[in-house]
Amino acid sequence: MHPIVAKQQLGPEMDQYEVEAPRVAQAANPGQFVVVRLHDRGERIPLTLADWDASRGTITLVVQAVGKTTWEMHDRLSVGDGLRDVVGPLGEPSEIVPEGTAVCVAGGVGIAPVYPIARALKEAGAKVVGIAGARSSDLLFWLDRLRDVCDELVVTTDDGSTGRKGLVTEPLAEILAARRVAHVWAVGPAVMMKFCAKAAGNAGVPITVSLNPIMIDGTGMCGACRVEVDDKVRFACVDGPEFPGDKVNWDLLIARLTAYQEQERCAVDKYRRMVEEATR
Amino acid sequence: MIRENQVPMREQDPGSRIRNFAEVPLGYDEEEAREEAARCLKCKRKPCAAGCPVEVDIPTFIKQVENGEFRAAAATIKRTNSLPAVCGRVCPQETQCQGVCTLGKKFEPSAIGRLERFVADWERQHGAELAQPAAPSGRRVAVIGSGPAGLTCAGDLRLMGHEVTMFESLHEPGGVLMYGIPEFRLPKDVVNFEVEGIRSLGVNIETNVVVGKTVTVEGLFAEGYEAVFAGTGAGLPRFLGIPGETLIGVYSANEFLTRVNLMRAWEFPAWDTPVRMGRRVAVVGGGNVAMDAARTALRLGAESVMVLYRRTETEMPARAEEIHHAGEEGVEMNFLVNPVEFYGEDGDLTAMECLRMELGPPDDSGRRRPVPIEGSEFVLEVDTCIVSVGNQPHPLVPRTTPGLEVSRWGTVQADESGATTRRGVFAGGDIVTGAATVISAMGAGKQAAAAIDRYLVSNR
Numbered sequence: 001m002h003p004i005v006a007k008q009q010l011g012p013e014m015d016q017y018e019v020e021a022p023r024v025a026q027a028a029n030p031g032q033f034v035v036v037r038l039h040d041r042g043e044r045i046p047l048t049l050a051d052w053d054a055s056r057g058t059i060t061l062v063v064q065a066v067g068k069t070t071w072e073m074h075d076r077l078s079v080g081d082g083l084r085d086v087v088g089p090l091g092e093p094s095e096i097v098p099e100g101t102a103v104c105v106a107g108g109v110g111i112a113p114v115y116p117i118a119r120a121l122k123e124a125g126a127k128v129v130g131i132a133g134a135r136s137s138d139l140l141f142w143l144d145r146l147r148d149v150c151d152e153l154v155v156t157t158d159d160g161s162t163g164r165k166g167l168v169t170e171p172l173a174e175i176l177a178a179r180r181v182a183h184v185w186a187v188g189p190a191v192m193m194k195f196c197a198k199a200a201g202n203a204g205v206p207i208t209v210s211l212n213p214i215m216i217d218g219t220g221m222c223g224a225c226r227v228e229v230d231d232k233v234r235f236a237c238v239d240g241p242e243f244p245g246d247k248v249n250w251d252l253l254i255a256r257l258t259a260y261q262e263q264e265r266c267a268v269d270k271y272r273r274m275v276e277e278a279t280r
Numbered sequence: 281m282i283r284e285n286q287v288p289m290r291e292q293d294p295g296s297r298i299r300n301f302a303e304v305p306l307g308y309d310e311e312e313a314r315e316e317a318a319r320c321l322k323c324k325r326k327p328c329a330a331g332c333p334v335e336v337d338i339p340t341f342i343k344q345v346e347n348g349e350f351r352a353a354a355a356t357i358k359r360t361n362s363l364p365a366v367c368g369r370v371c372p373q374e375t376q377c378q379g380v381c382t383l384g385k386k387f388e389p390s391a392i393g394r395l396e397r398f399v400a401d402w403e404r405q406h407g408a409e410l411a412q413p414a415a416p417s418g419r420r421v422a423v424i425g426s427g428p429a430g431l432t433c434a435g436d437l438r439l440m441g442h443e444v445t446m447f448e449s450l451h452e453p454g455g456v457l458m459y460g461i462p463e464f465r466l467p468k469d470v471v472n473f474e475v476e477g478i479r480s481l482g483v484n485i486e487t488n489v490v491v492g493k494t495v496t497v498e499g500l501f502a503e504g505y506e507a508v509f510a511g512t513g514a515g516l517p518r519f520l521g522i523p524g525e526t527l528i529g530v531y532s533a534n535e536f537l538t539r540v541n542l543m544r545a546w547e548f549p550a551w552d553t554p555v556r557m558g559r560r561v562a563v564v565g566g567g568n569v570a571m572d573a574a575r576t577a578l579r580l581g582a583e584s585v586m587v588l589y590r591r592t593e594t595e596m597p598a599r600a601e602e603i604h605h606a607g608e609e610g611v612e613m614n615f616l617v618n619p620v621e622f623y624g625e626d627g628d629l630t631a632m633e634c635l636r637m638e639l640g641p642p643d644d645s646g647r648r649r650p651v652p653i654e655g656s657e658f659v660l661e662v663d664t665c666i667v668s669v670g671n672q673p674h675p676l677v678p679r680t681t682p683g684l685e686v687s688r689w690g691t692v693q694a695d696e697s698g699a700t701t702r703r704g705v706f707a708g709g710d711i712v713t714g715a716a717t718v719i720s721a722m723g724a725g726k727q728a729a730a731a732i733d734r735y736l737v738s739n740r
Contacts, residue, residue, distance in 0.1 A: 023494045037451055043543065043552035044451070068552060085451040087488035216543070216553075219449050219490055220674070221459075221515045222535035226526050233519070233526060238676075252526055255627035259528040263554035270549050 001082040005058060010141035013065040014109060015074055016050070021086045022057030024049075030116040031094030031210065031242050034059065035218040037085040038069060038077070045069050046215045048187070048241070049089060050112035059086070062112035062141070068267035075275065090218045091241045094208070098124035100182030103175055104150070105131045105168050105196050107188020111142050113210060114187045119149040126182070127151050131171050133188075137162035169195045176203035183208065186245060190254050197245030209245035211236045213256055228252050282383075286391040287316040294608040298578045301463045301546055304605060305369075310348070313398040317346035319383060320390045327380040328392060333723035334361045334432075338377055338392055345395055354403040357396060358411065362435040362478065363428065363722060365404060365470045366457060368397025371719045372599050404473050413481055414441035419736045422447065422505040423483075424491045424677060427455020428718045429511030429709030431478050432725030433732075437509075438481045440733050445484040445505070447495075452542065453485050455513055457718070459542040460534070462572050464579070465602075468541075492676030497684075497705060506739070507704050507732045510692065511725060514671040514710035520564065524622025525667075529558060529629030533565070533573045533668035540576050558663030559583040562632060563611075564619055565668035566596040571603060573666040574611045582664070586612040588619065590637050590650040616650065620657070622665065631661045671715050681705065689714060698728030699735075706732055 006018040024034060033048045045067075051060035065074040077083075094117050102121045106114035111132050122128050130150035134140045135158045147153050154171045155163030164171065169192070175181065176199060184207040186196035193209040200207035213225040213236050220238035227236050228249035234240065290306040291297075297304055308316065320342045328338040337356055344353035357364045373379075373393035381389035403409075419442045423434040426448040434446045452458050457471045479485055489495060497508055517532035519525055536555065539545040543553035557580040563573045566589035577585045587606070589596060592615045596603060607613065616637040623631040636656035639648035673690045683702040685693045691714055698706040708724025710716055 023489065027494055041544075041551045085488050087449065087451070087490060088494065090490065090493055216535060216538055217450060219493075219515075219676070221517070222538050223517045223519065223532040224535045228526060233521075252627075256526065256528060258627075259556065260554055263548065263556070267549050267552065267554070 001084060002086045003082045004077060004079055007078050010062065011064075011139045013074055014139065014141065015063055016112075016141075017061045017063065017073075017077075018058045019061060019083055019086060020057055021059045021088075024086060024088045025052040025054045025057050025059050028052040028059065028089045029093030030096070030120045031113070032089035032091050033218070033241060034061070034086050034088030035090060035215065036061075036083050038072060039084050042084060043069055044085075044216055044218070046090070046212070046218055046237075048113035048210060048212075049116065051116060062109055064109040067264050068271045071268060071271060087218065090237060092239070094120065094185075094242055096120045096124050097183045098126055101127045101129060101179060103129045103131065103172060103181050103184045105172055105184065105186040105188070105192075106133070106146075107168055107186075107192040108134050108139060110188035110192075110210075111140070111146065114185065115142060115145055115149065117185055117187075118146065122149045129175060130154065131156065131168050131175075133157065133168035133192075135159065167195075168192060169199055172196055173199045173203075176200065176205055181205050184245075185209075190250060190257065193245060194248075194250040194254075197248065197250070201246040207245035208242050209248060210241050211243060211248065211253060212241070213253060214259060226256075282387070283315070283319050284387040286319070286388045286394070287312050289391075289394050294610070297464070298575075298609045301579055303467050304464050307401055308394055308398040310350075310402075313345050313395060314348060316391050317342045317395060320346070321383050323382040325382065327382060328377040328390070331377045331380040333376070333719045334726055336361050336377075336396070341399065342390065342392070342395060345399060350399060350402045351406070351409065353399045355409070357399060360726075361722070362432050363474045363718075364396050365400035366428070366466065366474055367719055367722070368393050368395075368400055369466050369470070370461060372717060374600065376719070404470070408477060410480060411439060413439050416443070417441040417736070419443065420445070420505045421507045421509065421732060421736075422500045423509045423511065424497075425449075425455055425511040425513055425709075425711075426453035426475070426485065427457065427511060427513050427709065427721065429513070429721040429725035429728075430455065430509065431475065432722040433509045433511060433708065433729045434483045435478045435481060436726055436729035437732060438478075438483045440729070442733070442736065444482075445486060446478075447489040447491055448485065448487045449490040450542065451487050453487060456515075459538045460569065460572070462537065462541055462576050464575065465572065490676065492680040497677060497681040497702075501704065507706065507735055509698070509725070509728050509732060510677050510700075510705065510707040510711055511709045511721065512674045512677050512711045513721075514715040515674045516672040517667070518670045518672060519667055520619060520669060522619060522621055524624060524629070524632075527622050527624040527629040528627050529556070529624070529664050530622055531664070531666045533563075533569045533666050534671065536573055536666050537569070537576065540580070546580060555580065556664070557582055560662045561585045561664040561666065562619075562660060562662045563587045563666045563668055565589065565670070566591065566598055567668065567670070568598045568602050570668035571598045571606045571611075573668050575606050575609055577664070577666065578609055578611065584612065585610070586614050586660075588614050588617045588634065590616065590618040591639065591647060592616060595647045618650065618652065619665075623659075629663055629665060631659050632665060633657055633659050671710075673711050673714065677711070696727065697731035698724060699731055704735070706735075
């Protein structure tokens with residue numbers, strides 16, 4: 001059991017958890033993830049590390065409620081409860097490119113995993129430009145943290161409720177056109193990463209993205225997370241999760257993410273009915 | 281007058297069992313077991329014991345069963361075999377103990393596997409007697425992986441008095457016994473019972489630790505472990521490497537079986553993990569895992585399940601019993617067929633193109649090599665394909681342990697005792713041999729435990 005030592009709501013359906021996982025905290029690096037299971041009948045879900053503290057023996061996760069498991073975390077877990085299983089850190093750490101200017105693009109809940117990458121880049125001596133975007137202001141979080149590790153930070157919202165109105169790809173394209181950028185990082189929804197990769201590709205700048213396919217074990221055992229990079233099949237869990245964005249077969253990734261849509265909907269509906277009956 | 285044939289073991293009939301996940305063979309009762317035990321000739325040569333990779337004293341335990349001394353029989357088996365309920369179910373007895381049985385020269389061999397299973401089940405139902413570990417040695421050993429090799433090695437080391445921690449990467453101990461072999465062939469209660477037996481000896485089990493990621497072998501030495509055993513298995517699925525293999529509906533057998541066995545997807549949505557099961561299913565491969573996948577697909581409600589194997593029934597690596605069970609349940613076997621491409625619509629698998637094969641001259645494995653027949657392409661309409669063409673050694677421990685040498689197949693190089701090229705690191709099971717059997721992994725775990733004990737004594 002991994003006790004939750006702190007929980008903080010960051011947005012309407014988004015929470016930050018600090019969870020005891022001493023071995024993971026000891027070994028963690030930017031770009032890596034954990035696989036989490038809530039209880040004996042739970043599914044295994046991958047979550048990218050948002051932060052860790054080896055001395056406290058804890059890791060930080062930011063989770064948006066979208067599926068049954070993440071809704072359950074949002075509704076039912078609080079300080080004193082625990083996660084049944086936490087395994088990690090999994091995947092390869094980010095390859096930090098220390099020279100020149102790095103642009104770190106974060107979309108929605110992707111702000112969390114971008115934070116340790118930006119911090120590592122900054123510590124390695126890069127000039128870091130952050131771009132953080134979300135649908136609206138209530139879905140933005142950790143902007144102060146990002147400002148601490150970025151030399152500049154551009155904030156966008158789809159509805160213009162905070163920062164610049166529009167998508168993250170617009171400031172990205174402008175920066176790529178105006179300055180010499182050594183490397184781009186993008187973490188967020190697959191579609192966002194796809195268009196960031198296009199923009200970086202057009203500018204001839206290397207881009208690293210963090211892929212989020214369906215996984216079970218997270219250790220290379222099942223192959224559910226097969227992705228195509230540079231026309232080769234790779235396992236996101238052990239070969240990634242970070243890959244050169246311009247080489248990723250995005251349509252395949254996006255299609256495979258829908259493989260269990262129907263079952264996911266069924267699980268969420270059943271969970272909601274159960275919650276409603278319990279509260280009636 | 282000796283009974284020529286084995287006492288048959290009752291089974292669930294095929295019509296009803298394909299609608300449940302309960303175990304197929306039902307086991308002997310006491311009378312049946314004693315009757316079968318009475319068939320043993322008690323020959324002097326005991327070829328059966330020599331044919332057993334962990335050298336169970338088979339004639340003695342069979343004699344005890346015949347006399348109704350079931351608890352004594354269990355003790356006899358457990359002197360050298362820490363997982364009898366597992367071995368009695370999944371060992372290929374026909375090529376080991378039963379293959380060399382003297383009775384088998386004239387009649388059916390003694391049903392050693394069924395008797396072992398009976399004894400283990402009897403003990404489980406009547407309460408097991410715990411073995412007593414030797415006095416504490418004060419030495420600490422780390423065992424990586426809690427499959428058959430790790431469980432055996434950890435149990436033996438603990439009995440020798442060492443402090444043992446077993447690390448497992450998944451959330452449940454048992455390795456392939458939990459994620460790989462289906463409930464209807466090896467009930468998880470049986471595996472849990474065996475694991476609890478090892479735990480109750482005093483072995484610490486740390487789940488959710490991926491050695492090579494969470495901690496390295498070097499890190500384990502730094503934590504004070506004096507020797508390390510790696511029994512990390514062959515967990516990496518092989519794919520066919522043909523176009524369309526990333527379509528939704530194409531699974532590795534590992535993914536399919538892990539969803540169902542470890543995550544209990546057959547109970548979705550009561551359990552959270554789903555499995556997508558189509559109507560027309562093809563399973564590619566001819567081993568036990570292919571049979572497991574095919575029979576699982578039937579139980580999940582597939583309308584038709586066909587096995588596609590590129591050689592013939594004679595070359596199939598699966599046990600005869602598994603092939604027989606699969607056939608009884610309605611799995612259709614297609615031999616001399618090899619897939620060349622998957623086709624899909626909107627990302628979902630809809631069909632696969634195959635070639636017919638013929639057998640040419642023998643290859644490295646000694647089996648006749650399948651050769652494609654030119655122009656024999658044909659298309660099968662399928663919505664699910666489970667690729668079951670073998671597994672590769674897990675690379676994580678070798679990759680992160682300096683000085684640990686591997687072969688060009690990625691297997692860890694170890695001598696017969698399990699000693700590797702890195703001092704203090706021992707290895708055994710599929711990580712050394714490539715994918716093999718539960719019992720050979722247990723044999724290797726046993727050898728390594730003895731070697732580690734010698735190493736600790738000489739290294740004082």
